[in-house]
Amino acid sequence: MQQLTVDLGDRSYPIFIGEGCLDATPSYLPYIAGEQVCIVTNDTLAPLYLSRVQKVLEGKKVTAVILPDGEAHKHFGTLNLIFDHLLAKKHNRKTTLIALGGGVIGDMTGFAAACYQRGVDFIQVPTTLLSQVDSSVGGKTGINHPLGKNMIGAFYQPKAVVIDTQVLSTLPAREISAGMAEVIKYGLLGDAPFIDWLESNMAALMALEPSALAYAIYRSCENKARIVAQDEREGDVRALLNLGHTFGHAIETQMGYGQWLHGEAVGAGMAIAAEVSHRSGWISDTDLARVHRLLAAASLPTAAPASMTVDQFLEHMAVDKKVLDGRLRFVLLRRLGQAFTTSDVPVALVQDVLVKSIAKGLVGPG
């Protein structure tokens, strides 16, 4: 079992990575302050892992909430099921929530922890590649609104993150790809040697080769932890983590949450961001091709959905959280392994890139 620390002063916390940490007492007990624990999971994962986590918490007063599975349920109605349960079971403000699941469970449970009685502790136990390398680390929590993704939420840090690489063996191939989008993102935005490594090892990763997976997850978390420690609440540094996300969120919102997986939309979004970087004169033809090749090797889309219009993109991007005082803000690539934020991209250039990306005629993943 390896261990990383997210360094945030008195809110610092450990990330445990390895095979079997799901069942290891030291991953949990030092981070549970009271007697009460509530495990939040979904109806797909409960049969697989719930009893294992309950077993490791023997001696605590443990209850469980089982939510419906899927991004389509990441809204207030589902969040409220957690509150209903916590109140019905009389959980007090010393309780600890455990998010056992992917990004949807992690984001909703974290937000429930942020709001329940104005804040209780929580532990992330991410069970998808995407949540292991991205959403479980860094304290972004929230729910969707019909008019925008993650529009209601909080910055709220967990007490610990428990990443068991073994659980990925039951994950559908599409979700491995979706997670790989965020792994590739860390290379593109700030870790050029990691891009080289990914180009050499993508086949092993897609085959779920254990040591390759563990390395990619560790390195992704290390990159994320460094960025979050520098900038917890998304100033300029943390904004780099949104590479591909402005376009990606527009795709998710338009296509309906869950039709395109988040990682798939981010894959397409990174392809578009790379095109904009190329057209703006930052990256070469060769580098653009490398980005596309790496995304394709991870079975990710490299273009916008054929059914979307440029106006739909612009409309959704105008309510994106990254928009400030009406100006679209983009994360672009200065070179492979170095991203930057800018509001100085001509709208006409973005429109043209989108027209061409849409024209590739991608019907969509899945």
Added chain:
Amino acid sequence: MQQLTVDLGDRSYPIFIGEGCLDATPSYLPYIAGEQVCIVTNDTLAPLYLSRVQKVLEGKKVTAVILPDGEAHKHFGTLNLIFDHLLAKKHNRKTTLIALGGGVIGDMTGFAAACYQRGVDFIQVPTTLLSQVDSSVGGKTGINHPLGKNMIGAFYQPKAVVIDTQVLSTLPAREISAGMAEVIKYGLLGDAPFIDWLESNMAALMALEPSALAYAIYRSCENKARIVAQDEREGDVRALLNLGHTFGHAIETQMGYGQWLHGEAVGAGMAIAAEVSHRSGWISDTDLARVHRLLAAASLPTAAPASMTVDQFLEHMAVDKKVLDGRLRFVLLRRLGQAFTTSDVPVALVQDVLVKSIAKGLVGPG
């Protein structure tokens, strides 16, 4: 115009108190970072004050949400009207919300600010005595849940608090009394000289004599600001502010939010807490009588509702946020002007005090 500061390091903020600060540019503009502003108010207050606040913000892009009036609306459905509006009007994360109203508007707007795009700025403009002396200061925000009051929320500090004493002239007498409960609370919990002052000046306060009101509000805010600066997130010090609230919340929950006003329930709750303090041997007959007399002088209830049972009290108190690991925690009076928290009160003693309080046969205010 007087000014106080709530001292919370880089989250410190000013409280402006005086006649006319509602219309004063310096109360707002230095605390608005961006171009967008959203005023949140209710259908009772909008005709009275909305255009005045809009006028003082001329030059900003100002929108307004008008919510239904009353504690019965302090739930997620109403909160969501704020989110719907902010998203429909494309407010970005540099927007500033202005809470123009009483405690319900302040708590909901503050919570909306805490959650919208994971946190935007807000300014409190409290228009009731209760919110001026209590809920607008200190950063407690939230909404009610059918199983408990303020169970969903956040600690989230405003950028400024603007208290115009003139607005109290339109407040119903019942709401003046309700606010006076919190004023009396500051005396009882930690400011003995203020109790003496209140005993001499309650008639003037109830007659809305301007200089008496301004002094009582300033001194209340001063007490609250000092306590919040010592303990922002409700450890032992801030818990003293809950004097009367454990019993009070049980009354509100049982009787239905809004039937008993919050301050009325706190008044009854303080009477009960004083009885428990007396029965536990802390305060004398004379002091208990002083507490009852002061509450009565403010036209506040001094006993539990006749229609409630002891079991209903205990049931509601068991889910109160102040309950830790199953033990009821009370704020009691060691003497007038000095409160303390304790979990060491025999349940039988509390039951007996409640039986006697209920037996007084209070049908209820209003």
